[in-house]
Amino acid sequence: MSADIPDIDPLDGLRAPQDPGCDVFLTGTVFLDIIFTGLDSAPVRGTESWARGMGSSPGGVANMATALARLGLRTSLAAAFGDDHYGEYCWDALEQGEGIDLSLSHTVRGWHSPVTVSMAYEGERTMVSHGHEAPPPPAFDPTGAPASPRCPPRARAAIASLAPGRSEPWVAEAAGQGAAVFADVGWDETGRWDLGALTDLEHCQAFLPNAEEAMRYTRTDCPRAAAHALAERVPLAVVTLGAEGAYAVDAASGTTAEVPAIAVEALDPTGAGDVFVAGFVTGTLANWPLADRLAFAGLTAALSVQEFGGSLSAPGWAEIAAWWQRIRTLTGQDPAALQRYAFLQDLLPAAARPWPLRRAVPTIGFRP
Numbered sequence: 001m002s003a004d005i006p007d008i009d010p011l012d013g014l015r016a017p018q019d020p021g022c023d024v025f026l027t028g029t030v031f032l033d034i035i036f037t038g039l040d041s042a043p044v045r046g047t048e049s050w051a052r053g054m055g056s057s058p059g060g061v062a063n064m065a066t067a068l069a070r071l072g073l074r075t076s077l078a079a080a081f082g083d084d085h086y087g088e089y090c091w092d093a094l095e096q097g098e099g100i101d102l103s104l105s106h107t108v109r110g111w112h113s114p115v116t117v118s119m120a121y122e123g124e125r126t127m128v129s130h131g132h133e134a135p136p137p138p139a140f141d142p143t144g145a146p147a148s149p150r151c152p153p154r155a156r157a158a159i160a161s162l163a164p165g166r167s168e169p170w171v172a173e174a175a176g177q178g179a180a181v182f183a184d185v186g187w188d189e190t191g192r193w194d195l196g197a198l199t200d201l202e203h204c205q206a207f208l209p210n211a212e213e214a215m216r217y218t219r220t221d222c223p224r225a226a227a228h229a230l231a232e233r234v235p236l237a238v239v240t241l242g243a244e245g246a247y248a249v250d251a252a253s254g255t256t257a258e259v260p261a262i263a264v265e266a267l268d269p270t271g272a273g274d275v276f277v278a279g280f281v282t283g284t285l286a287n288w289p290l291a292d293r294l295a296f297a298g299l300t301a302a303l304s305v306q307e308f309g310g311s312l313s314a315p316g317w318a319e320i321a322a323w324w325q326r327i328r329t330l331t332g333q334d335p336a337a338l339q340r341y342a343f344l345q346d347l348l349p350a351a352a353r354p355w356p357l358r359r360a361v362p363t364i365g366f367r368p
Contacts, residue, residue, distance in 0.1 A: 008072050008317045008348075009072050010071060010347070011072075011286055014285075014287070019156070020153070020178075021154075022074055022155040023068075023074040023155065023156050024074070024285075025075075025078070025157075026065060026068075026075070026077055026158065026159040026160075027061065027078040027104075027152075029060045029079065030058055030059070030060050030061055030080075030113070031059040031116045032059065032086040032115045032116070033056065033118060033311070034115065034117045034118070035057070035119075035312075036119045037055070038053045039052075039121040042122075043126075057093065057311045057312045058090040058093050059271075062079075062090065062311050063274040063275075064274040065100050066094070066098050066100070067300070067314040068281065069098045069099055070098065073282060075101065078152070082111050082113035082114075083107050083109050086115065091105070098311075104152075104153065108134050114129065114130065114132075152170045152174045152179070156179065156180065157205075157284075158170075158171070158174040159277065159281070160181055160200060161185070162185045163198075164190060165199075167200055168200060171203050181200075181204045182208065182284075183207050185198065193217050195233065198217075201234060205235055206235070206238060207230055207234040208240065208276075208277055209240075217230070223239045223247060224247050226239055227248065228249055236250055237249045240273070245260040246276075246297065246298060257294050258294070259291060259295045261302065262299060264303075264305060264306055271304060271314065272305050273301070275300050275315070277297070279293075279299070279300035279301065283297065291340075295343075296343075296344075303315040303319050
């Protein structure tokens with residue numbers, strides 16, 4: 001959080017003494033991301049390409065965790081970390097740098113950190129990854145005591161990544177403890193696109209696929225029709241439409257909302273989907289209207305693609321405040337488009353720094 005922007009708690013006024021200490025719980029694999037920037041084109045076979053820039057940051061599930069924490073949500077991450085320098089760096093960056101609770105995470109002796117090398121060029125990315133599945137954490141330490149705190153903890157919300165034919169017991173447990181489970185999904189490599197194979201969907205409060213995934217799972221040829229079909233299976237269906245924005249259906253109230261995307265120059269789309277989900281979760285936990293949630297999620301995603309790197313590019317309130325301050329001073333703005341984001345006025349203080357803001361890009365090796 002910038003020193004120029006006071007800490008903003010999006011749930012201020014909603015918290016009660018009996019509430020969980022954790023706002024959002026998530027689990028998954030943390031990668032070390034190494035991002036090469038300033039490439040004019042894709043590397044050519046048999047040649048060496050020089051990048052004009054490079055950065056490194058925690059990636060994988062850390063992208064989502066960082067995006068949530070930067071929006072002021074108390075975030076708890078359960079993940080395995082390698083006992084190498086990469087793992088140490090990622091742990092420190094997440095716990096000390098972002099304020100993420102890692103009490104449910106653990107370091108695995110003799111296991112090296114998964115690594116992804118990402119090359120950004122022409123608004124797209126190419127990635128190469130390497131890693132091995134981490135062994136499960138021990139249930140008990142050498143003294144016979146439980147090795148780690150209860151997982152999942154009580155939380156307002158949890159983030160799950162669904163996969164066909166795979167069920168994660170913690171998802172049902174989190175939902176049973178009162179957490180609202182928000183889920184996304186990846187590409188179905190089997191090609192079956194069987195919605196019934198997403199067994200944990202029944203425990204989810206919200207499902208957020210992209211348009212192609214939504215249409216394939218529902219056998220529809222329109223993303224909006226797909227959203228309505230998904231709303232028959234989950235209380236809240238949100239379908240991202242890429243450059244067209246997003247469309248959502250609230251099955252309980254019958255409310256629908258559609259918000260167009262903000263046109264920006266995209267430098268690197270890495271982690272934009274995670275940032276969108278984090279923005280939508282923030283608005284949902286804060287009880288904002290559905291259209292405001294979509295607008296906020298789209299805004300945070302748009303801000304993220306203007307920077308390089310997954311977790312590095314996740315915006316905080318300083319970036320959001322600077323954008324809102326600047327956009328209102330530009331001439332020729334559509335009043336209706338500005339009104340769509342008027343809800344920010346009551347959330348944000350005046351930004352003390354001018355747009356654009358740039359985050360430092362850390363590189364492993366430097367020491368204070």
